[in-house]
Each structure stands twice: as structure tokens, then as C-alpha cells.
Amino acid sequence: MALASLTEPRAATRERWWLWPLALWLVSRLVSTAFLGAFAGRQEANAWTPAGPDLLDYSTMWDAHWYFIVAMSGYPTELPLDETGHVGENAWAFMPVYPMLARVLMLTGLPWEGAAVLLSVAASLAFALVAYRLFAELAPGRERFALALVLLSPLAPVLQLGYAEALFLLLLAGTLLAWRLREWEWLWVLIPIMALTRPGGLALALALGLWFLLRWFRARDAFPVRERWMLVGLGAWSTLWGFGWLIACTIATGSLTSYLETELSWRSAYVGRQELVPLTPWPIGLEWWFGAWWPLWLAGIVALAIALLVGPWARAVGIEGRLWVIAYLLYLAAVWFPQSSTWRLLMPVFPLAAILAAVRPAWARAMLLAACVALQPVWIWFCWHVDGRDWTVP
Template sequence: MRIAVIYIAARLITTLFLFLAAELSGFGSRMGPDANLGSTIVAWDGTWYWLIGYAGYPSELPLTDAGQIAENAWAFLPIYPYLSQWVSWPFGQWAAGALIVSLVAGYAASLVLYRLLRLRLDASAATWAVLFFACGPLAALFQVGYAETLNLLWLFCALWCVMRRRYGWLYLLIPLMAFTRPGVLAFSLFLALFGIWRWFRRRSEPLGGREIAHIVLLGLLAAVAGFAWQVIAGWVTGDPGAYLSTELAWRRNWILGDASFAPFDAFAAGIEFWFGTMWGLPVVWGYIAVGAGLVALACALLFLPQVKRLGVELRLWSASYLLYLLLVFFPQSSIFRLLVPLSPLWGAFAVPRSRAWRICVLVACLLGQWWWIYNMYALGNTAWQVP
């Protein structure tokens, strides 16, 4: 009941913020001067999900005037848009279905997050962590046409299964994650690291052959599922590189000319773009800043008592996902949204029992939420205002 009250109150606050953003939207905004709450649901990537729900995926890749593969629907995975389309059938509007799916999935994810954190924290800390999650800076995702909350539901369930050593459900959850949002390859890495950790502590917690088989098979399943969409896109379009070329089409919004993929290359290109091109600073400063940030994150995951309280599994997942982003992501303002799978770390912010601390964190969450909504929806017209 507490989680339901928290979630409903948080959604009312987010609704108010989105309404204000729509009212403040002008000619320079992505949504335009006539925006309303419905506009926020299908803004930005919501438009692509809507297009997939109605028209599916193209069998022929669109090209730019320069003959390069243009932005297209293959960059987005199918479960969320098709589920939203199915749910929208009684209402006649895809946006209605998308809103329902996001809201319901977000509430279910909040419940699972509470159960997940209760494995390591007391009821008070777990409840506050869910409150931070529901009111966090990216809380608008609970109410717009994005696949994040549905993916978080699968992810939290999967992490709970690993922490409880109930591996059977993962054979369903891993494919669901793989066809909802990119990132299941990070889960494959997580399972590999988790298996190594289990091996080294097998004397304190017995490790049987059946559990070893589950961990190995599930890690392989996550790896195969992580590349499956690339294979499907190539098969349907006749272009083996269809998915990667589509993803790289978005990078050309920041970097002119041909783009290519190699591990860490996108992150390095992002550092050069932001520090060199945009801010006119020495690029080496960017590498120093990123390196210092990575060292700080590593120290937090390894040594910070509040993070250690969450358990090894959540720390390994966080490290795996951060490494995955470093390998494949071109850093831009969407980085805030892509950090949402680290939401179990809200538990670390809730561990201190000081009510003043917890209230300050909550206020910071709400201020961050308004800042993000205002910039991404009311304004949304520069390179750093892309959700």
C-alpha cells in the first residue's frame, strides 16, 4: 500500500511538471507552441515507437541525400511499441496505450525494486529508495512513450532472481529485456562476473553443477539475445550491417562525415566533440575528467559502505552496465536516461537514517526532475537538450 501511495503521488507531481513544460513550449521547442500533455507522450523517441506500432519496420533502409543510411525504426526494439499498440486498441490512440504500459510497468517496477532492496536493506530504507526512484530526475519516463520503465521491470525481476538464486525465470526475462531495450549484453557480462564471484566463494556458499550450468547457459543466452536484433534487421533488410548503420546515423547529428563502430571509439569521439568542438577546451581535459569519474565510481562500488550494503550482485551489475556504456555509447544528453538501469543504487542514498538527509535527497530529485523536463520538453532545441 505504501508503494502505491508513493507512486500515485509521484505521478501527480510529474503530471504537473509535464503540463507546465507543455504550456511553456514555444516555436523553438521540439513540441511546438501548441503542445499539450498528449504531445509529451509521443515527443522525441515516442514518435518512433508510435511509428513502429502503426507501420512496423521498413524492409528497405531509407537513405539520406548523400547516400548514407538515414535514421529509421530499426534502432528501436519491438516489445514496447507493439504492446502499446495492443493496449491502445480500445482507445483508438497509440499514445493512450503507451501511457498505460509505461505507468503500469513503472508501478510494477517500483514494487519489484522494493522487494529487491529488502533483500539487503530494512523496510524504511527500501521505501525511501523507491520514493527517490519514483520522484527521480528521470521520472518523466514513467509517463511518456519510452520503453525504459518496461525494461526496468524485466531488469529488476532478473536481478531479484539472481539474488535469490532462482535462475529458471531468467530464461524468459533475458529475451524480454533483449527485445525491449538495448543493454542485455551488459547482463551477459554481469552473469560472467557473478559466476566468477560465486566460484571463488563456493566454500562459504556451496556451488553445485546445476547452478554452474544455469549461470553459463544464461550468460550465453544473454550474449546471443544481445546480437539477435542485429541479425533480424539484417535478414529483413538484406543488409547485414543494417542495425549498426542505423545507430550510427544518429551519431552524425553530432559528428559530420562517416561514423564507424569500435569498442570505446564512440566515447572517445564524444569527449573530443564536447571538450574540443563544443566547449573549446583541451581534449586531454576530457580524458582526465572521464578517468577521474571512472575512478570515483569504481571506488564507490568497491569501498563506499552505503553501496556495499546493497550486496555484491547489485554492485557487479552496476559495474557491468557502466562498462557496457563506456564500450558502445556516444556521450550526449541522453546519458542521463541511459543511466536509469542503475536505479537500484538509490538504495545507497536511502541507507543513512537521517531524516534531514533523506528529505534533502528527495528535494534534489524533484528539482532535478523539473530541470530535466523543462530542458527536454519545454525547450528541447539544442544538442544538450535531447532526452
């Protein structure tokens, strides 16, 4: 298998195809950097920075400090307990690939802040190139506008912060592109790295399983036996790595519930300590946010997701991208408690941009893109910028 299959357009190969994604990436980083710099100058002293921090310090607040702890100290074998005797917030909630790579960069003499941001910026550039290729495969003709929507989206500043999102999106885009091109060897390599960067292994296993069923019932005769077994193997591989971090946490701490208890500690500030029952976090969370109106909100969210993924505008987008989005949304529905971090957790549904890129006419496209850019400072202000006892976690 040639590396070129994942780095060059397969159909109608164009010279210097990378210029478009490179230009879009550069413009997007200038926009996000300008917004972040403006807010950094107005940042008051907080738990992570002094007043008016420089851009690097401002870009490594919040959970970036947990990644710093992992990079410098690793993971605890004894979990901290809160005053009620439950497991408290700790480093096991943050997977190892991003902080370990940043630690490697620190060997060059870079401080943590510089290494973390450099890693995210480099990953975001690579993501722009791979995502452009993915969009060209999923929805030919829409790749430029789709990539612009992603790189200038309201959450685009995250792509250069001390978080693992840029690296995860790069690995996810590579995984989806390998799937689309049937470059199975790449999946065996990318899945473990992706699953140890951000949670995604279980969602990918579900997406592959849905694709298997779709092909089985639609055209079984055109579904080669070798490919069936390949998908079964990859689904099992993705499932294994989807539980990989839970297994590692269990071995290190000696407790089967340690990882789950760690994750639940973050939502206890909202609804107290509760057991995780799949598919209940969203009803519980929406009731906490909106009271008796929560069923209407839930119905609206489900209706919007169905409309985006099943409507006629979605049919021109490759099935792999749509199945991934469906599987990932089902994964979030099963385990995620909705709060201010939800917007960031939705970044992996970026293939939806290929559907939104179908919008016409030109003025509507311009308005959509302008809205994306205008919402960047809104997200920074409400989620990233620290304002006293700030509970709007990014």
C-alpha cells in the first residue's frame, strides 16, 4: 500500500492541490489567533494565569493543565477521594497520546505551553490537508466550502489550544479517509492511536458495524467474504481499543470502576453522584437545564439530527461520513452528560460540513460562514475566558 493513496487526490489528481487547504488553514489560524489575543489581553488573574497573560499561557488554561500533569507526572495508582468518599477528578480522564507527544517536544527545550500549542497547531495543519482529501472523496465539489466551515467554525480556536482535539481530528480524518479508500492496513494502525487520544473507538466500531449490516442487507452478493471478515476484525479491534483506556486504568489502580468513577466525578457538580445508565444522561441533563420543558428540547435535538443526516441534501455525501456521525451521536447520547463542553465534544461530527456545504445561493453560503466566524468570540467569551468562579467549562 502506498502512502500516496492517503495524501493525493484519487480522482482527477491536480497539481498543488494542497494550496487550497493550506490557504484556508492559514486564514483560519490568523482569525482565531486574533480573537484569542484580544481576549488574552483582557483576562483577569485566575487559577491558571496572571492578569493579561501572553497568548501561550492563555492557550493552555483549563484542561490543558491536566495534560501538563500527565506529561510531567503520569497517572496516579491511588485515586483521590472527595469528602463523600467518592473518586474525585484526576488525570485518568485524559488519554496519553497528546501529552506524551508534547513531552517529547519538550525535550527540544520548549516549555510545556509552547510544546502543547505547537503540537495542536501542527496537527491542525495536517488535519486541514487530510480533511480536504476526505471531503473531496465524500462530496466532490464541496470540499473547499466544507473545509472552510470546519476551520472557521465557532469552535475553531480549540484547534490551537493545549487540548487534544486537533490531534484527534487529524487521526479521525485519516481513519475515515482510509475507510473510504478501503485502505484497511491504515485502519489497523490508526485506530489504537486515535482511541488513546480521545474517546472514539466504540463509536467507530458501531459505525463499521452499521456499514456491515447495510451492505449485508442491501447487496449481500456484492459483499466479498474477505471484506466481511476484514470488517468483523476491524470492528473487534476498534471495540478492544475503545475499552483500552478503561482496561489500563483498571490494571494500574486495581479497580474495575476507577475509570468510570473518574468520568462521573466531573458531572457530580451538576446533579450529584449518580450511576451511569446508558441513554439517560441527556434526559437528566436537559431536565437540569430546562426543567419540565426538557422533552421538547430532546425532541428538537433528535429532529434536527435526523433532518441533517437523512434529508435529500445528505444523500450526496459518502455513506462512511454519515455513518460515523450517526454512530458518534449515538455514543454521546449513551454516555455524555450535556453541559458547556458539549460544543467541543461535537467537533468530531465535522463530516456534517459536507452536508451544510450544499447550501445555496452564494449569499446564503456567505451568511453561514460569517455566522461561524462571528460565533468564535462568543464561544471564547462564554467557555474559554475565565470570569471569576467560572462554571462554563470549555
